[in-house]
Amino acid sequence: MSATDTLPTVRGKLTAKAPLAPLVWFKSGGPADWLFEPQDADDLADFLRDLDPAVPVMALGLGSNLIVRDGGFPGVVVRLGKAFAKVEAIDATTLRCGGGASGILVSSTARDAGIAGMEFLRSIPGTVGGFVRMNGGAYGGEVKDILIDCDVVLRSGERKTLPLADLGYTYRHSELPEGAVVIGATFRGQSGEPAAIQAEMDRISASREASQPLRSKTGGSTFKNPDGHKAWKLVDEAGCRGFAVGGAQVSEKHTNFLINTGDATSADIEALGEEVRRRVKDKSGVELQWEIQRVGVAK
Structure with missing residues (x-):
């Protein structure tokens, strides 16, 4: 085009x-x-x-x-x-969220409304549309635990409300159709005390700050955790901590994060990820699967 x-x-x-x-x-x-x-x-x-x-x-x-x-x-x-970033409580335990609202806004609105169970969204660096599509999760929670339904515009332009059961959620994956755009979602938690909810959000933030390279140009968790394994541990055991390709490097702080040290191309980052996958397979026999979405065409 x-x-x-x-x-x-x-x-x-x-x-x-x-x-x-x-x-x-x-x-x-x-x-x-x-x-x-x-x-x-x-x-x-x-x-x-x-x-x-x-x-x-x-x-x-x-x-x-x-x-x-x-x-x-x-x-x-x-x-x-x-226009798509509004979040509002519609009853004592339920939030209606626009597809463009951030995880931070959703979790903060839940806290103010005394709704617990959504604290983990504080740590997901994305919007409702993204984490509904990939069943985002962290710190013991994932979207499938709180989602009631989501509103989508299909590639054909048709608007639909899809209940949780229609999304085919598995670990970091949904059956949402290609080209569908999530424009809203309904989440349900449970009643909680705002102070206790804030304390849990603070705990998550501190843990994340201590363990992840949040000040770097990164993409979040690179690989899905295979059954019975932690991706970061497999990467570390394969000797990849700090390993670099061009301007892309495996984070020294958290080995399931790749970082752009300054002038990395996307080709550098993807090649680094593929080399890490190869080394992990050679070392442990486990085939890591990308969690990061890779789109577009190579140059």
Whole structure:
């Protein structure tokens, strides 16, 4: 698709050849053919309905668990803005959240409403849309424990509300259709004391700060934990702590994190991950699976 192709009329913002590196945590990768920031759900639904079905569509949240390859994304990247970032309590234990709301906003709103069970979202560096899609989790909780249903706009432009049972959740995976954009979700926790909820959020924040390279250009957890194993331990035992390819390095602080030390290309980061997978397989016989999504085309 070229920047001269005709696209459906929108009320939001459409940007051709939009740089994606500034929008992702790794700060690497090529541009999107188009970046679409819809004004509201109707704008998004109308656009997808009228868009050539052959054009790939990808939703982008905070860009944490993502490698955009150096050739960029050949299609439309959808980024949900403020119109999709609202969070409100709808009863004593339930929150209604926009797909663009951050985990920090959701957990803070839950605390203020006296809703426990969502503290773990404080530690997920992304938006509702992203962690609903991949059953995000940390510190003993995951999205499938709290999700009631989610609202999506399908690639066809059709809007649907999907209950938990329809999402086919497994570890860091859902059966959400390709090109579907999560625009909202309903989460349910249980009654709790705001002070106790805050204490748990503080504990999670401190643990995360102590163990993860949060000040670095990173992508979050790189590999899924295999059954019966911790990914970081397998990487460490394979001698990969601090190992580098180009400007990409396995974090010294947490070996399941890759970091961009300054000028890494996405090719460096992906090659590093593949070499780590090879070394772990040679050492332990375990085949690590990527948790970080890799999209786009190589340069």
